[in-house]
Structures are given as C-alpha cells and as structure tokens.
Amino acid sequence: MIDxxxxxxxxxxxxxxxxxxxxxxxxxxxxxxGPNGAGKTTTMRIVAGFLxxxxxxxxxxxxxxxxxxxxxxxxxxxxxxxxxxxxEMTPRSFLAFVAEARGIAPDKRRARLEExxxxxxxxxxxxxxxxxxxxxxxxxxxxxxxIVHDPEVLILDEPTDGLDPNQKHEVxxxxxxxxxxxxxxxxxxxxxxxxxxxxxxxxIAHGKILADDTPKGLAARVPSKRLDEVxxxxxxxxxx
Amino acid sequence: MNGVVAVMKRELASYFxxxxxxxxxxxxxxxxxxxxxxxxxxxxxxxxxxAAFFTFHPWLYLFLVPALSMRLWAEERKSxxxxxxxxxxxxxxxxxxxxxxxxxxxxxxxxxxxFPLWITVNYLGSPDNGVIFAAYIGxxxxxxxxxxxGACISATTKNQVIAFILSxxxxxxxxxxxxDLVLNFFSGWTPQALLDAIAxxxxxxxxxxxxxxxxxxxxxxxxxxLIGVCLYxxxxxxxxxxxx
Numbered sequence: 001m002i003d004x005x006x007x008x009x010x011x012x013x014x015x016x017x018x019x020x021x022x023x024x025x026x027x028x029x030x031x032x033x034g035p036n037g038a039g040k041t042t043t044m045r046i047v048a049g050f051l052x053x054x055x056x057x058x059x060x061x062x063x064x065x066x067x068x069x070x071x072x073x074x075x076x077x078x079x080x081x082x083x084x085x086x087x088e089m090t091p092r093s094f095l096a097f098v099a100e101a102r103g104i105a106p107d108k109r110r111a112r113l114e115e116x117x118x119x120x121x122x123x124x125x126x127x128x129x130x131x132x133x134x135x136x137x138x139x140x141x142x143x144x145x146x147i148v149h150d151p152e153v154l155i156l157d158e159p160t161d162g163l164d165p166n167q168k169h170e171v172x173x174x175x176x177x178x179x180x181x182x183x184x185x186x187x188x189x190x191x192x193x194x195x196x197x198x199x200x201x202x203x204i205a206h207g208k209i210l211a212d213d214t215p216k217g218l219a220a221r222v223p224s225k226r227l228d229e230v231x232x233x234x235x236x237x238x239x240x
Numbered sequence: 241m242n243g244v245v246a247v248m249k250r251e252l253a254s255y256f257x258x259x260x261x262x263x264x265x266x267x268x269x270x271x272x273x274x275x276x277x278x279x280x281x282x283x284x285x286x287x288x289x290x291a292a293f294f295t296f297h298p299w300l301y302l303f304l305v306p307a308l309s310m311r312l313w314a315e316e317r318k319s320x321x322x323x324x325x326x327x328x329x330x331x332x333x334x335x336x337x338x339x340x341x342x343x344x345x346x347x348x349x350x351x352x353x354x355f356p357l358w359i360t361v362n363y364l365g366s367p368d369n370g371v372i373f374a375a376y377i378g379x380x381x382x383x384x385x386x387x388x389x390g391a392c393i394s395a396t397t398k399n400q401v402i403a404f405i406l407s408x409x410x411x412x413x414x415x416x417x418x419x420d421l422v423l424n425f426f427s428g429w430t431p432q433a434l435l436d437a438i439a440x441x442x443x444x445x446x447x448x449x450x451x452x453x454x455x456x457x458x459x460x461x462x463x464x465x466l467i468g469v470c471l472y473x474x475x476x477x478x479x480x481x482x483x484x
Contacts, residue, residue, distance in 0.1 A: 073329040097249070097250040
C-alpha cells in the first residue's frame with residue numbers, strides 16, 4: 001500500500017504540493033491528472049524517495065520513504081519524468097547495472113533481463129548506445145529499468161510521453177497486465193490514457209486534490225460524460 | 241557493498257565508453273613525458289632516477305584531475321540520471337564511494353601506463369627502485385586527494401565548467417598551503433597554531449616526503465583523512481541538495 005499523509009512541498013515561497021493525503025491499494029491503477037505545474041511530478045518524486053517532503057510522510061508497503069529509504073526503494077519501480085538514463089551506455093549494460101544495483105542475484109539476473117528485454121521489445125537495440133535510440137525506445141528502456149526487479153509498487157511519470165500510437169497501446173497493455181497484483185501510479189495529461197488503463201483518477205491543481213474517483217464516476221459528473229470536460233470544469237475553476 | 245561495486249563498475253565502464261578515457265590517458269602521458277624530458281632535463285641531470293618525472297605530477301594533476309572529477313556529479317544532475325541513481329535501493333555514501341573509486345582506479349591506470357619510463361631508467365643505470373615505487377604510491381595517493389576534492393565540488397553544481405574551475409582553485413590552494421603565497425594571507429591575524437595547521441595541509445609537502453622514498457605514517461594518514469573528509473562532505477552535500 002502507498003499511504004501519503006499530509007504531504008507538503010515548499011520551494012521558497014511556492015507551495016508545489018499542499019497537504020496531500022491519499023492511499024493506494026494493490027490492484028489499483030491510479031492516474032494522476034492535472035494541468036502542467038499542478039504538482040504531479042513533485043508528488044511522484046516524493047513518493048519515490050527522491051525529494052524529501054517539507055511536511056508529512058509517505059509509507060510504501062509500511063516503510064517510511066525517508067526514514068527507511070532503502071527498504072522502501074527496494075519495493076518501488078520508478079520511471080522519472082523524461083526517462084533519464086546514461087546516454088553512453090547500451091540498454092544491455094544499463095539494465096545490467098540496474099539489476100546489479102537492485103541486488104538481483106547473479107544467477108537470476110540473466111534470465112530476468114532476457115524476460116524484460118522481451119516484454120519491452122528491446123532485443124533489436126540492445127547493443128546500440130542509448131543516445132542513438134529514438135524517443136520511443138528511450139522511454140521503453142526507462143520502463144524496463146523500472147520493472148526489472150518486479151516491484152510491488154510502480155510509479156511512472158508520463159510513461160507514454162513521446163510514443164507513437166502503437167507504442168502507447170503496447171505500454172498500456174503492459175501496464176494492464178501488471179496491474180492485478182501491483183500498485184501502479186501513473187501521471188499523465190492524456191485523458192484517454194486514464195480511461196484506457198486506470199481504475200481510479202485523482203485530479204490535482206496547485207498541489208491540492210480536487211477530485212478522487214473512478215474514471216467513470218468522474219465522467220458522470222457532467223451531462224456529456226466526457227472526461228476532458230470534467231477536467232476542464234474542475235481545473236479551470238482552480239486556475240481562475 | 242553491492243551498491244558500491246555496481247556504481248563503480250558502471251562509472252568505470254562509462255569512461256571507456258566515451259573518448260574521455262583515451263583523451264585523458266594520451267594527454268597525461270604526453271605531458272608527463274614532455275615535462276620530464278624538456279623541463280625536467282631528464283638526460284642532462286645525468287642521474288638514473290625519476291625525480292624529474294615526479295616533480296611535475298602535482299602540476300599535471302592540478303588541471304587534469306579536475307577535468308576528470310568535474311563530471312562525476314554535475315553530469316548526473318544535468319542529465320537527470322541522478323534521479324535514477326538516488327531512487328535505487330543503495331545508500332548515498334555507497335554511490336559516493338563507488339564513483340570515487342572508479343575515478344581513482346582510472347587515474348591509477350593512467351599512472352601505471354608510465355611504466356616505460358621506469359624501465360628506461362633501469363636500462364640507463366641502476367636507480368633505487370624502492371624510491372621510485374614509493375613515489376608512485378605517493379603520486380597515486382595525491383591523485384586520490386585531488387579527486388576527492390573535485391568530486392565533492394562537482395556535487396554542488398550541475399555545471400561542469402563551474403565544477404572544473406572551483407576544483408582547480410581549491411586544489412591550487414591545497415597544493416600551496418605550505419607556501420608563503422597562501423600563508424602570507426593568513427599570517428598576522430591568525431594564531432601560530434592555526435598557521436601551522438594550514439601549512440600542514442599542503443599536498444606538496446606530503447607528496448615530496450613520500451617521493452623521496454620515505455613512506456611516513458603521517459603522510460599516509462594525511463591523504464587518507466583528506467579523502468575521507470572530502471567524501472563525507474560529498475555525501476552531506478548530496479543530502480542537503482536533495483531538498484531543492
């Protein structure tokens with residue numbers, strides 16, 4: 001379970017995340033929605049243990065991400081915004097590094113890596129340096145890095161950004177397949193993505209939760225039953 | 241230890257995956273030889289030793305080592321890969337030590353590749369190989385000191401040029417801490433004890449001691465402490481920079 005309790009992040013005078021509390025249970029695929037600058041990435045960075053919260057705390061599978069960082073991080077797979085990696089490495093060497101750093105036993109490493117390469121269709125580019133790969137492949141390398149240790153919790157910051165429609169479809173299928181026994185949190189501003197993969201959506205703006213519901217429940221809030229209209233009516237009011 | 245080894249291997253491999261390794265090694269070897277033969281008057285001295293070679297090491301390191309250390313953390317910050325590194329289940333100090341060791345091993349390789357010079361003096365005469373061995377150890381330790389200072393400074397910025405310039409300045413001050421240039425600035429208003437303490441920080445004094453063939457425990461402790469303190473500071477900087 002992810003348990004966020006009163007998360008607040010203050011950057012100087014800017015309050016990027018403002019007293020955010022929510023829980024996510026296994027089997028849930030939570031879509032984090034919001035306009036740019038709403039605090040999505042900041043929240044995900046805090047949950048993944050990269051940024052310390054100014055106030056509040058996060059428990060991942062019962063471990064505090066700051067006080068018991070290593071135990072919490074072992075259970076998290078994280079795709080940072082923009083899927084950064086080491087451009088001079090090849091996907092093969094990069095993922096081998098992640099597998100080793102994540103403490104996957106040497107005898108199991110090879111089989112697991114083969115499995116991940118196959119899941120994300122990386123076989124063709126394994127020995128090319130990452131800086132020569134297309135945006136879609138880079139994103140898939142990032143996803144591979146996030147799932148290599150088969151984590152209980154997946155935090156994916158814009159996992160389908162920069163992918164073509166076919167690749168988007170594939171990644172969404174992959175997320176759907178993994179969803180059964182995992183906790184997955186994805187951030188996106190593509191509403192069709194929420195409808196396609198999420199069974200719960202949180203809309204945030206200015207660091208606050210404005211709505212927390214199933215995609216269907218959200219859509220039912222407007223007569224047209226269209227999610228983009230709900231999004232506009234909820235976040236448009238907050239921006240004014 | 242898993243984390244230290246994984247980070248070290250990755251970092252070391254990345255030197256050789258980019259031109260950095262080859263450029264560094266070639267420039268280091270060329271400059272070391274030029275200094276030895278032209279500025280150091282290797283032949284004219286008429287002595288079979290490597291003093292002319294080791295005298296210039298501190299000055300070579302002053303520019304070359306910061307060029308190596310500047311990217312250690314600044315590049316991770318710039319490219320965003322630090323977000324990946326810091327969300328792996330490893331402690332911050334393990335990443336710090338892993339990166340430092342990789343850079344240190346790399347400079348060790350560069351230093352070791354000067355072995356033809358050692359063979360040359362043995363061909364030309366009969367040098368005291370104990371002294372030469374000690375000087376190699378001293379040179380390696382000094383490179384570690386420079387690297388640790390540079391790594392710590394690299395962690396404070398995402399700009400490699402800034403990291404380079406600040407590291408050169410910091411290393412220059414440490415190099416000359418025992419000389420009037422630096423000491424005059426402090427003398428007059430600081431107590432003698434502090435003045436002595438600053439003077440004892442000098443890289444050059446400690447390196448010169450070792451390169452004469454005297455491996456004194458105090459000089460070893462000096463370099464070990466310097467590296468330890470800098471890596472500790474490096475870890476603290478990374479923790480502090482997390483919040484913003």
